[in-house]
Amino acid sequence: MIAPYDPDRVRRRGGHALVIGASVAGLLAARVLLDAFERVTILDRDVLDTAARPRRGVPQGQHLHVLLTAGQLAMEQLAPGFTAELVAAGAVRVDLGRDVELYAERSRLAPGNSELPMYYASRPLIEDVLRRRVRAHARLTLGSGQQVTDPVLSDDGAVVGVVAVDGGGARRFPAELVVDATGRGSRTPTWLEQLGQPRPEVERVEVDLVYRTVQLRRPAGDRRAMLVMPSADLGRGAGVAPVENERWLVTLFGLHGDHPPGDPEGLRAFAAELATPEVARLLDDHPPVTPDVSRYRFPASRRHRYDRSTSSPRGLLAIGDSIASFNPIYGQGMAVAALQALTLHRTLAAADHREPADDFYARSATIVDDAWNLAAGGDFRFPATTGPKPRGTDLLNRYVVRLHRRAQVDGELADTFMRVAAMLRRPTALLRPATVWRVIRPRRPSARARSVTDP
Template sequence: MTLATVPRYDPGGLDGGGGRAVVVGASVAGLLAARVLADGFEEVTVVDRDPLVDEPTPRAGVPQARQPHVLWEAGRATIEDLFPGYSDDLVAAGGAVIDSRREFEQYSRGGFLAAGTEYLPVYSATRPLYELLLRRRVAALDGVRVRPGCRVTDYLADDAGAAVDGVAVRDGGAGRDELPADLVVDATGRTSRTPRWLDEHGYAPPPVDEVRIDVGYSSTFVERPEDDRRAIVAPAEAPRTRGGLVAPVEGGRWLVNVHGVHGDHPPADPDGVADFAASLPVPQPRRILDERPQVGDVARYPFPSNRRRRYEDLDRFPAGLVVVGDAIASFNPIYGQGMSVAALEALALHRALAASDRQGLPLRFFDSVADIVDGAWAMAVGADFGFPQTRGPKSRGTRFFGWYLGRLLRAAHDDGALTDAFVRVLSMQEAPASLLRPGVAWRVLKPV
């Protein structure tokens, strides 16, 4: 499911009176889930183990926060439906709206893609800023409470073990506590403990698809001229293990990133990053590092594998519990789709809640999430399988899609309509299958 096919937010779609909900994790997926729960529950408590300050600063619980984060249109439009004015807030706080026709330079398959012909905006800010603006909105909702410094240690279950009915927490101030809930949402990210809890309580844990890519990121900030919103992207792409990007963010800065897959990781010192940038096929990241004053140090982040927990394959699942965001699936971030997936999942949760039967809620929700994850997974893993070293389950059609996408990207060097088609897929407005439509396929496959 993409922005084109997902049923959008319906403000009147949910009656209140659903009792109490607890969301574990006040990151992007948790905050968006809390927003839709606030329509259907009298009380929504969002807990996070981290202290949460009213500043756009990185925090320990979100270690990827100092790496580049673009917000694609599926995510932006969905968040805007849930929080009208969010996009303007982001820009007012210094975030950039990049015009993909003029300010977004994409290097792939040996050349830059031709400028697109449609206005397809791309939003760019730091991860802490997206989250801070969401958290302020969520905290201002009736019936919602955000509890920082509060770690969930266990789920509570009814005597029969058929339903989760709350969480046990450890709170810096109050010590151990229990929060009863009619619905618990696990938004704890990639390290979610729900699979282990299921296993320990007589349920089958979800099957896991794991595709190893062993990517290392190093990022730093440099000063940016106020009205220069250029973004340059040259992702690692088989057989080239190295890539980089430059993205405008708030505070008059560019975030400059270099990365390498299958162990070809960049170093963590400024000179090492500059040397690594010099080995990229595009000169811009190195030039910008040389010319612009650096702000702050270098942040590293290792990302071992794409991981997808297939909750949709389960036959039995406790009532009163759902899982969202990276806790379900986290992908090689080169295409930057995680926040948009989380936003579309919030819509799926909204729809699943509106369809009344709470007993069947989890499995109904996981079914629609699978459709959302499919597209992002196909893009990320499809690119990774271009490297012969990549290991993991490969679905049918991966090899063909990789070949076809390569041909499309080469043809896009001279065809802005193909650049548009590609950006619409990246931004999750359209599914990867849209690239096979006759109007696109003809441009890709025509003899040169």
């Protein structure tokens, strides 16, 4: 799934590209644009300092962020040295298959039988390391404290720059290409209207999800990590991530009104009802770093179907959460942004694109489809989920439930599932004949008692 990155394949077109938003999608898009443009500017409304701490423009930064392996590998290609710097700053390396206690359908999946490295760090640290590496490029300018308010339009309806305001007033930034990486609050649909074009079709899958996160003190050397996925009959779950500065981030979440409360006792009681007592035990045994309990409400996964629009306005392209934002319990957003950045690279390398948007949306639709079908599609396991249901979802969900149950005793199945979840393999890998057979074959009565890798 991870396209190779080869900057020599991109022909320079000269000029200036501008990216709005210096978060994960914006930084990676800017890196790729440097191969095609003389200068690249990123503007962000937040004042970006060098400290890795949560900021206003990325409120989700307080909560657990899993960096899926495909995302980390894509980031490493685009920002060589990223992983080593992340580890040097305190990121914790684990093996997804063997070290992370992953619960699905109320029981732990069997340990996988091949190596699957993954790095846990706080979201602000991941972004800070990326920002430092991308910022090191001499032809890149990062303007922080700059709120982009409007597009600059040419007489013939192309986007030829943006207007941004800071403490000193409004300023125009001319650009041949503007990339919108402003996340869920993206104004590209509104700008399209200003240009007299239809807004893109939007798909929304309502999950009414609430996250609550606490930070616990972590004894040095204790690298326990957990992921407790909800099931159709228990719409709550949790994640436990060992991160830098000897902390655990513990996120508890609930869907469709089963929301975790904000007080520590209530949170502990919520955790006690999970499919495993381990998360509640961790809360009992380890003191909090601060008394704060952060909250994030995520009403719905949302996808703008730019890939279905007949033609995009000249000079404007959206990327990352601006295109699609997924139920975060599946941990896909940063990986999708990184894979999209590699797709933008391939788009720029493929032809002398003066207008890469349509080709980019067509090429990246598969990445978004795969993530969307797993996340938004998977959410239709919960009867209260509403929205447009991808075709074949109910059948696939029943199959995945069965796969999870089998993967509780079959390390090879667990391994296949984890590689798909980590976006290293496409979801079609779950439907290969050998995998389907492992899922549907009749279970021998003694199977549970046998080795986890030899059912």
